[in-house]
Amino acid sequence: MALLDLIGRRWVLRILWELRDEPLNFRELQAACGGISPSVLNTRLAEMREALLVELKAEEGYTLTKMGRELLSQLTPLTVWSEKWAKTLG
Amino acid sequence: MALLDLIGRRWVLRILWELRDEPLNFRELQAACGGISPSVLNTRLAEMREALLVELKAEEGYTLTKMGRELLSQLTPLTVWSEKWAKTLG
DNA sequence: CCTCCTTGCTACGATTTAAGTAGCAGAAAC
DNA sequence: GTTTCTGCTACTTAAATCGTAGCAAGGAGG
Numbered sequence: 485m486a487l488l489d490l491i492g493r494r495w496v497l498r499i500l501w502e503l504r505d506e507p508l509n510f511r512e513l514q515a516a517c518g519g520i521s522p523s524v525l526n527t528r529l530a531e532m533r534e535a536l537l538v539e540l541k542a543e544e545g546y547t548l549t550k551m552g553r554e555l556l557s558q559l560t561p562l563t564v565w566s567e568k569w570a571k572t573l574g
Numbered sequence: 575m576a577l578l579d580l581i582g583r584r585w586v587l588r589i590l591w592e593l594r595d596e597p598l599n600f601r602e603l604q605a606a607c608g609g610i611s612p613s614v615l616n617t618r619l620a621e622m623r624e625a626l627l628v629e630l631k632a633e634e635g636y637t638l639t640k641m642g643r644e645l646l647s648q649l650t651p652l653t654v655w656s657e658k659w660a661k662t663l664g
Numbered sequence: 665c666c667t668c669c670t671t672g673c674t675a676c677g678a679t680t681t682a683a684g685t686a687g688c689a690g691a692a693a694c
Numbered sequence: 695g696t697t698t699c700t701g702c703t704a705c706t707t708a709a710a711t712c713g714t715a716g717c718a719a720g721g722a723g724g
Contacts, residue, residue: 487652555655570576612674612714679710689700690699690702691698
């Protein structure tokens with residue numbers, strides 16, 4: 485499936501997550517992701533912009549689109565479950 | 575987050591998906607994933623076994639654990655949403 | 665015991681992807 | 695016109711994945 489293929493790529497979920505509550509510019513996003521290399525970040529951002537998940541707004545930086553936020557909200561039950569999962573592991 | 579890190583790795587979601595309704599042995603799983611190389615498959619399976627998502631049952635092959643099935647069920651609303659998303663794109 | 669399958673899995677060179685660092689080009693501030 | 699901030703590209707090195715071959719163990723048949 486195309487979506488699972490996209491979010492199965494490294495950094496995509498992380499980028500989505502880091503933009504969850506405020507826009508970040510390129511360098512802030514890079515720092516938020518723990519120093520991802522700019523070339524890869526730029527590639528992922530291009531893919532995610534093409535997928536209409538993020539957009540670059542002048543004066544604000546990268547922000548989630550409506551669809552990006554929707555995707556993130558689809559993911560939050562997953563993050564809830566993941567805490568239970570993490571507890572079982574540790 | 576650890577879960578997002580795990581499922582952000584290539585093939586993890588796919589493997590979960592391919593085991594959705596029947597156990598598969600190593601070679602079947604390899605074929606189902608479209609010919610993933612055995613070394614990577616083995617690595618992913620090791621990670622997923624450590625994460626208690628899959629297990630290898632003798633005489634049956636690789637199967638989802640209870641947690642693996644739970645994770646998959648957390649993911650299915652996502653697959654529903656992804657159809658709408660795909661329609662918007664295409 | 666020997667051979668033939670099937671099993672999970674390893675080895676290894678080739679290719680692809682990401683990391684890490686430097687720096688460019690454009691716009692704005694001063 | 696120099697400094698600063700921006701998104702982003704270029705380049706080399708390192709890591710992940712691919713693709714193919716084949717090993718080791720176990721069962722079936724002879």
